[in-house]
Amino acid sequence: MDDVKKTYREGEQNTKEAWRKADGDDSLADKVGNAGDEIRKDLGNTGDDLAGASDKTYDNSKEAWRKADGDESLADKVGNAGDDMRRDINEPR
Numbered sequence: 727m728d729d730v731k732k733t734y735r736e737g738e739q740n741t742k743e744a745w746r747k748a749d750g751d752d753s754l755a756d757k758v759g760n761a762g763d764e765i766r767k768d769l770g771n772t773g774d775d776l777a778g779a780s781d782k783t784y785d786n787s788k789e790a791w792r793k794a795d796g797d798e799s800l801a802d803k804v805g806n807a808g809d810d811m812r813r814d815i816n817e818p819r
Contacts, residue, residue: 731774735767 742763746756789806 732771735770739763739767 739760743760746752746759788809
C-alpha cells in the first residue's frame with residue numbers, strides 16, 4: 727500500500743510542477759510551490775516508512791506478550807495468525 731501512496735504522491739507532484747510550467751513563466755511563486763510539494767511528498771513517504779517500522783515492532787511485542795504466560799492458547803494462536811495475515815497483506819513476501 728505504501729508503494730501506491732508513494733506513486734500517487736510522485737504523480738501529484740509532477741503534475742503540479744508541469745501545470746506551473748505550462749504558462750512558460752517560472753516565477754518565484756512556482757519555485758516555492760514546487761519546493762513545498764517536494765517537501766510534502768518526502769515527509770509523507772518518510773511517515774509511511776516510519777509507520778511501517780513501528781507496526782513491525784508492535785506486532786513483535788504483541789506476539790512476545792502472548793507467549794509470556796507460557797501457555798500458547800487458541801486465542802494466542804488466532805491473534806498471532808491475524809497479525810501475520812495483516813503483515814503479509816501490507817508487505818507481501
